[in-house]
Structures are given as structure tokens and as C-alpha cells.
Amino acid sequence: MVERLAVRNLNHSSTLLVGQGRFMTATSVILKIRYKGRFFVLDSEILVYLDSQQAGKGFARQGIDLTLPTTVGSHFLEVRLLGGLRGKTYSLTFATPGTYEVTLDYSRFWGNFRNTLVVRHVACDGFAPASVPPQVGTRWKEEERPMIDFGCPQCKELLSVPSSLAGQTETCPSCGSVVPVPRPGQQDVGSLPGTTTTIAESEYFNREWNFGIRYPSDWDILWENRESGSWVMAVAVAGQRTDSGRPGLIVNVRRGEVLQGSSVVTVTHVDPEGRVRHEPKTPQEYIERSKDDLRQAFPDFAFVSGDVINLLGKPAARLIYSYASKSGRMQEQCVTLFCVGVTYQLTGETPARDFSRVQPIFDRIIASFRVGEPDSDPGPKMVAPDGAVAEISPVGFYNRGVASYRKAQYAEAETAFDQCFRTGEYRMQSSYAGALCRRELGREVHLPTELQGRADDIGPVYVASNLACHLIEERYVAALTKEGCTSEVTAEIDGSRYVFQISGLLGGFINWVTRIDGQKTISVPDPSANPNPTETDRFAISLVEKASSLPPSPLPEDGLPRILRVPSLPGQPRHEKTPSGLPAEGTVRTTQDGLAGAIGMETAGGVFTVLLSDKKPIPCERTEIFSTAADNQKDLSIRLYQGNGKLTSDPGMRKLGEYELYGIPSARRGRINIAVIFRVNSDGSLTVLAKDTRSGASISVRRK
Structure with missing residues (x-):
């Protein structure tokens, strides 16, 4: 039996439920990973990780052909390209033993691996599906398996299960609810609203990306802020399902500008066929460029129309096209809005035969799109107690400009940045921020006479300063430690020290990041120097990738630090000795061979569950996924021990500490998945980090 289960291109980190059938009990799974190399001029190395451990590698031109042993259950498959700057993470759940082929595909249009995996159950290793008689050999006859798509009534997640399960029940992988599987043609059927009917609308605002839309009130929000290569799917909304499918609209966002060059500068590159x-x-x-890329990305692509429209007072590109899919012909309307430092893309998709009825709804949502916070008040006025206008500091002027910029009040922001410039402080930062405002307003950008001769310094100084402010705003410790045509930011991120370098080149920027590890300096994005990047390394890579396109961030109230000062944080592991001469609680016992005893956590019944094995070389780390067990659960406690017993109460077991994860977002039971990283550093200290797997947001951790 061959099962072709594909993640819809609306999902990034998606779950494939593979082998939903009744098999004999066993645990062995053989995973064959295939990728046909193509599309690249440079033969970049591709790294493959299974459950956060590097499992193999290949090359962009040569492809990948790996065979990995694993077990029945849930696993994370990750592929990285260009030193981690591109890549995808897929979640796979194998319900049955056997051999599975996983085919990866790369999209030239998106510049990344596709969201779609093709998983083929090609061999059962002696454990055959009950509905298929055993055959000679290990391969089974290939056939398509019809699927049923329907929405979970609790969390609205789009589910896809084999049609053979119709009338039975399944467990939703997102919220854990047991839901009935509808029969074909009976899943969530509703009529599309007519174009002449007044539509009740709901408001939506995305604070992370600073935009809002209005959408029909009977539509659902499917997800928010999911990464998809260089883009983020900031929000997806969908209407009611009909016999032919379900209409939906996604707002994609990316840092940086799609339009490049100017009337006198043309940016070129050479494609894999050698064409410029x-x-x-x-x-x-x-x-015109998108028509060619879409034609290669979609099967049986048909271009309908393309024109330039006005959105928010700016020109935007609108394309309408259709393509063939397994569920029938689909039609999309895609509007791309080109802003300064950020690009928004609104894509509506529906079955082609419904497009004429749904397009007015797409047009209403697109017309409602706005940039800036809903509150139009530029902020409180600074007034002294006697009623006189208080003297505003340079930091106050600059931050007033940032507040106005975030509300898309670019004229007010430009005035505030100019006032900061005239104080004589933060001149390069305020002049660059003011230039961003003038670009948004469509005005000519010029260099202030006071900064003549420093044109090569202004951009790198602003980008580095803004990166430092962004980190400080996110409650990290950072400082601008070098200013000039190459500027530097030094930051302490989750116990590791990084140096971000920002250099100007031909009107753009070259950004890099290194990690300070004792006396060594490690180039973080370089796979040869850093073959196994940590979660914090990946966060640093994402920062350096988007540093030059971050929106303005406010300066700290006491000014921008020039020297990195790392405070002593409560609960931070310390390495002093106790009176008995043993390490203090929170530090790990080590030997020259590695860990002096396994590290693990206490589970039900006092059982010691190993995370890092005895004698494992350090530094080392392990990532585990935890789910909430109750609705609106706000915290989660993990007790860590070191030793080689079976129970935490066994002789020789030593408690390392109890770590509390707090500030967990409110959601139904099982809806929040938290990735917890247990890391032993080279000095023997223990670090525990956590983040929400859906949003990527950090979860606070403290030791009790």
C-alpha cells in the first residue's frame, strides 16, 4: 500500500498522520529520505536532522539519499540549507511499523523547501495491513488513498484523514479532542455568501507585524505567525466549506524589499541554467517575473490577469491565476504591497468555479488592509507640572518618532526624528530613521550636510543600533560596541555571547554573527565551523538575517549602551562549591569523558526518565516537546536529576533543581506545544530554555 499524504501549502510546521490503519504491534520504522538535486548554481550543503540530531547530509546539486532507522511515534524532520538561512521543519507521526519513503521538494519561487512532503509507505517488514494480503517481497502495489478534509469543531484546525475512517472517530493532533470523521460530501458543508448580501465583519490586528484587516464574521482564523521559509504566514482566515472546497485568504509578510535597484542601478543574478x-x-x-516563477511552481498554471493597483496610497501588484490540484482546479488572487523594509502579500484561494462569487469578499478584505496600530493617538504630550511644555530629551524625541512610525504616521515620525537630529545626539540613527519616513511618504531622500563624508557609516550604525534596541526591547542584554562602516552589536542571549557585524556594501548590507566560546570565536552561520547549531544559534542567525529590515525600535530610557553589562540574574546557575565540596544545586557533575551520570527528569511515580545519557560528551543538549494538560494552563514544572538509577529516590541520585515554565499562552488543553531545551555547557553549567513551537515565542523559565 502506498499512501500519498501531503501537507497543504498553507502550513509550515505541519503534522502528517501516516499509516492510519490496524497493524500488528511493532516499533521499528525505516525512513528513506529522497531529494533530487537541482535549482542551484552553488553546490550548497544540505543538512538533515531527525529529532534535533544530525542524521546525514547531501548537496544541492547531487541531492539526498538517506536511510534512517527510527521508531513508531512522533518525530521531527528538519532540513537546512545555506548554513541554516533556509530550511523547513516537518512533524511526522508513524502509527505503524515498516519502511517509509519521504520525498523533499524545493521551490524556486519561494527560495526554500516546499511545505509539501510526499510520504510513501512502501514496505511493512512483515507487518501487513489487515486489509491487504501479504505479498512476496517487500514492496506493495502503488495506489492513491482518497482523503477527507474537515475542520475540528473545537480548535478549527484543518484535518485530513483517509476516507476509510468515515463514520469513525479520530483524535485532533492540535487540541486532543476526539472528533467524528464525516462521510464524503457531508463535511462542514455551507453556502457561500452572496455578493449582494451585507456581510457582518470582524476586526483583526497583528501586533507582531503591525497590520490589521476586516474579514467576514462567519469566517474562521486558522492560524497566526507561522514561518514558511523567508516569509511568515501572519494570519490565515477561511470561510465555510462547500461541496467544491473552502475559500481562504492568507496575509504573508517578510522582512526586506522584493523590489530592488533603482533607475540607475540594476540588481542581477545568474539562474541555474546560466541565464542572467x-x-x-x-x-x-x-x-512579469512572478508569471514565470508561478508557471514553474504550479502544475497546469494558467495566467488570468495582472495589473498595478493602489493600496494605502502605494502601488501594489495584483495577479489572478489558476492551477490544477488533486481536489480540482483552484484559482488565486494575490496582491503584493511593497513597503519600506517589509513586504506584505495577501493571497485569496478558492475553487475556480466559485471564484466569481468569492472575489468580492477577497476585494473587501484587501481593501480593509491597514498598516499601523488601531490607536491613532500619537501618545501623551510631555507637559511640566506648571503647564509649560517640558524639555524633551534626544531619547524622548527619537522614541516619539518610533511610536508614530509604528502607527504609520510617517509625517509625525519624520518631524520627531528631525527634532532628535537637531539636538546633536543620535544623528546617524535619527537621520536614517527620518529617511525611512520620507521613503514611505514618497519623498526624495538626501544626506544632511552635517553628515557629509560619513555616508558609508550611517546605514551600518543605524542598523546595528536598531538591532541592539530590538534585543533590549525583547529583554536581552545588548550594546552597540563599535560604530562605523562596519558596526558591531555584542549581546548576551540565553547564556551565550554573540557579536553581530553590520557592514555596508553598494547601498546594501552584509551581516554576520559570531559566538564567543571561551577563547574561540565561532562563525555561527558557517556549517563547516558550526555543524550542529543550537536553538540559540538559530535564533541569532534569524536575527542577523532580518537585522537590516527591522522596523525602528525605541532607545532605552537611559540611552543606548556602548558597553555590555550582564547583570547577575536570579535563579541563574552558579558554580561555587558547597561546604561539603560538592557542586551547588543546578551544576552538573562531569568527568574528562563527559557527564558523570545521566541527566533526566522525574515523571509519574517518581520514574527517572533519561534525557542525556551517562558519559555523553559536553557540551550537549536535548529537546523535548511538552503539551499542556489542562485548559488555560499557565505554568509547568520539571524536576531534573543526575544519576544512573531507575527512580529519582534511588541511592546516588542527585537533584539538579526544579524548573518552572511560566507565562504560557492561554489555550485549550493540548493546544500549546512547548519545546524545552536541556543544555549542558562546556563549563558544566545547566541551561533550560523553552519556546512555543507554533509562534516561536520564548517561554520564561525560572528555577525554584
Whole structure:
């Protein structure tokens, strides 16, 4: 039996339920990973990870052909390209033993691996499905398996299960609810609203990406802020399902500008066939370029129309096209809005035969799109107790400009940045921020006479300063430690020290990050120097990738630090000795061979569950996924021990500490998945980090 189960291209970190059938009990799974190399000029190395452990590698031109042993259950498969700057993470759940082929695909249009995996159950290793008689050999006859798509009535997650399970019940992988599987044609059927009917609307605002939309009130929000390569799917909304499918609209966002170059500068690159391609400079050029890319990305692609429209007073590119899919012909309307430092893309998708009825709804949602916080008040006025206008500091002027910029009040922001410039402080930062405002307003950008001769310094100083402010705003410790045509930010992130370098080149930026490890300096994005990047390394790579396109962040009230000062944080592991001469609680016993005893956590009944094995070389780490056990659960406690017993109460077992994860977002039981990283550093200290797997947001951790 061959099962073709594909993640919809709306999902990034998606779960594939493979082998939903009744098999004999066993645990062995053989995973064959295939990738046909293509699309690249440079033969970049591709790294493959299974459950956060590097499992193999291949090359962009040569492809990948790996065979990995694993077990029945849930696993994370990750592929990384270009030193981690591109990649995807997939969640796989194998319900049955056997051999599975996983085919990876790369999209030139998106510049990343596709969201779609093809998983084929090609061999059962002696454990055959009850409905299929055993055959000679290990392979089974290939056939398509019809699927039923329907929404979970509790969390609204889109589910896809084999049609053979119709009328039975399944457990939703997102919220844990037991839901009935509808029969074909009976799943969530509703009529599309007519174009002449007044539609009740709901408001939505995304604070992370600073935009809002209005959408029909009977539509559902499917998800928010899911990464998909260089883009983030900031929000997806969907209407009621009909016999032919379900209409939906996604707002995609990415840092950086799609349009490159100017009237006098043309940006080019060479494609894999050796042809020189010019990057688009105008919306019309973007439309022509997109037609070619979409034609290669979608089967049986048909271009309908393309034009330049006005959205928020700016030109935007609108394309309408259709393509063939397994569920029938689909039609999309895609509007791309080109802003300063950020690109928004609103894509509506529906079955082609419903497009004429649904397009007015897409148009209403797109027309409602706005940038800036809903509150139009620029902020409280600074007034002295006697009623006179108080003297505003340079930091106050700058931060007033940031507040106005975030509300898309670019004229007010430009005035505030100019006032900061005239104080004589933060001149390079305020002049660059003011130039961003003038670009948003469509005005000419010029260099202030006071900064003549320093044109090469302004951009790197601003980008580095803004990166430091962004980190400080996110409650990390950071400082601008070097200013000039190459500027530097030094930061302490989750116990590791990083140096971010920002250099100007031909009107753009070259950004890099290194990690200070004792006396060594490690180039974090370089796979040869850093073959096994930590979660914190990946966070640093994402920061350096988007540093030059971050929106303005406020300065600290006492000014931008120039020297890194790391405070002593409560609950931070310390390495002093106790009176008995043993390490203090929270530090790990080590030997020259590695860990002096396994590290694990206490589970039900006082059982010691190993996370890091005895004698494992350090530094080392392990990532575990935890789910909430109750609705709106706000915290989670983990007790860590070191030793080689079976129970935490056995002789020789030593408690390392109890770690509390707090500030967990409110959600139904099982809806929140938290990735917890247990790391033993080279000095023997223990670090525990946590993040929400859906949003990527950090979860606070403290030791009790």
C-alpha cells in the first residue's frame, strides 16, 4: 500500500498522520529520505536532522539519499540549507511499523523547501495491513488513498484523514479532542455568501507585524505567525466549506524589499541554467517575473490577469491565476504591497468555479488592509507640572518618532526624528530613521550636510543600533560596541555571547554573527565551523538575517549602551562549591569523558526518565516537546536529576533543581506545544530554555 499524504501549502510546521490503519504491534520504522538535486548554481550543503540530531547530509546539486532507522511515534524532520538561512521543519507521526519513503521538494519561487512532503509507505517488514494480503517481497502495489478534509469543531484546525475512517472517530493532533470523521460530501458543508448580501465583519490586528484587516464574521482564523521559509504566514482566515472546497485568504509578510535597484542601478543574478535574471524594480516588472516563477511552481498554471493597483496610497501588484490540484482546479488572487523594509502579500484561494462569487469578499478584505496600530493617538504630550511644555530629551524625541512610525504616521515620525537630529545626539540613527519616513511618504531622500563624508557609516550604525534596541526591547542584554562602516552589536542571549557585524556594501548590507566560546570565536552561520547549531544559534542567525529590515525600535530610557553589562540574574546557575565540596544545586557533575551520570527528569511515580545519557560528551543538549494538560494552563514544572538509577529516590541520585515554565499562552488543553531545551555547557553549567513551537515565542523559565 502506498499512501500519498501531503501537507497543504498553507502550513509550515505541519503534522502528517501516516499509516492510519490496524497493524500488528511493532516499533521499528525505516525512513528513506529522497531529494533530487537541482535549482542551484552553488553546490550548497544540505543538512538533515531527525529529532534535533544530525542524521546525514547531501548537496544541492547531487541531492539526498538517506536511510534512517527510527521508531513508531512522533518525530521531527528538519532540513537546512545555506548554513541554516533556509530550511523547513516537518512533524511526522508513524502509527505503524515498516519502511517509509519521504520525498523533499524545493521551490524556486519561494527560495526554500516546499511545505509539501510526499510520504510513501512502501514496505511493512512483515507487518501487513489487515486489509491487504501479504505479498512476496517487500514492496506493495502503488495506489492513491482518497482523503477527507474537515475542520475540528473545537480548535478549527484543518484535518485530513483517509476516507476509510468515515463514520469513525479520530483524535485532533492540535487540541486532543476526539472528533467524528464525516462521510464524503457531508463535511462542514455551507453556502457561500452572496455578493449582494451585507456581510457582518470582524476586526483583526497583528501586533507582531503591525497590520490589521476586516474579514467576514462567519469566517474562521486558522492560524497566526507561522514561518514558511523567508516569509511568515501572519494570519490565515477561511470561510465555510462547500461541496467544491473552502475559500481562504492568507496575509504573508517578510522582512526586506522584493523590489530592488533603482533607475540607475540594476540588481542581477545568474539562474541555474546560466541565464542572467534582473531583479524587478517596479510592480509591473514584478508581475512579469512572478508569471514565470508561478508557471514553474504550479502544475497546469494558467495566467488570468495582472495589473498595478493602489493600496494605502502605494502601488501594489495584483495577479489572478489558476492551477490544477488533486481536489480540482483552484484559482488565486494575490496582491503584493511593497513597503519600506517589509513586504506584505495577501493571497485569496478558492475553487475556480466559485471564484466569481468569492472575489468580492477577497476585494473587501484587501481593501480593509491597514498598516499601523488601531490607536491613532500619537501618545501623551510631555507637559511640566506648571503647564509649560517640558524639555524633551534626544531619547524622548527619537522614541516619539518610533511610536508614530509604528502607527504609520510617517509625517509625525519624520518631524520627531528631525527634532532628535537637531539636538546633536543620535544623528546617524535619527537621520536614517527620518529617511525611512520620507521613503514611505514618497519623498526624495538626501544626506544632511552635517553628515557629509560619513555616508558609508550611517546605514551600518543605524542598523546595528536598531538591532541592539530590538534585543533590549525583547529583554536581552545588548550594546552597540563599535560604530562605523562596519558596526558591531555584542549581546548576551540565553547564556551565550554573540557579536553581530553590520557592514555596508553598494547601498546594501552584509551581516554576520559570531559566538564567543571561551577563547574561540565561532562563525555561527558557517556549517563547516558550526555543524550542529543550537536553538540559540538559530535564533541569532534569524536575527542577523532580518537585522537590516527591522522596523525602528525605541532607545532605552537611559540611552543606548556602548558597553555590555550582564547583570547577575536570579535563579541563574552558579558554580561555587558547597561546604561539603560538592557542586551547588543546578551544576552538573562531569568527568574528562563527559557527564558523570545521566541527566533526566522525574515523571509519574517518581520514574527517572533519561534525557542525556551517562558519559555523553559536553557540551550537549536535548529537546523535548511538552503539551499542556489542562485548559488555560499557565505554568509547568520539571524536576531534573543526575544519576544512573531507575527512580529519582534511588541511592546516588542527585537533584539538579526544579524548573518552572511560566507565562504560557492561554489555550485549550493540548493546544500549546512547548519545546524545552536541556543544555549542558562546556563549563558544566545547566541551561533550560523553552519556546512555543507554533509562534516561536520564548517561554520564561525560572528555577525554584
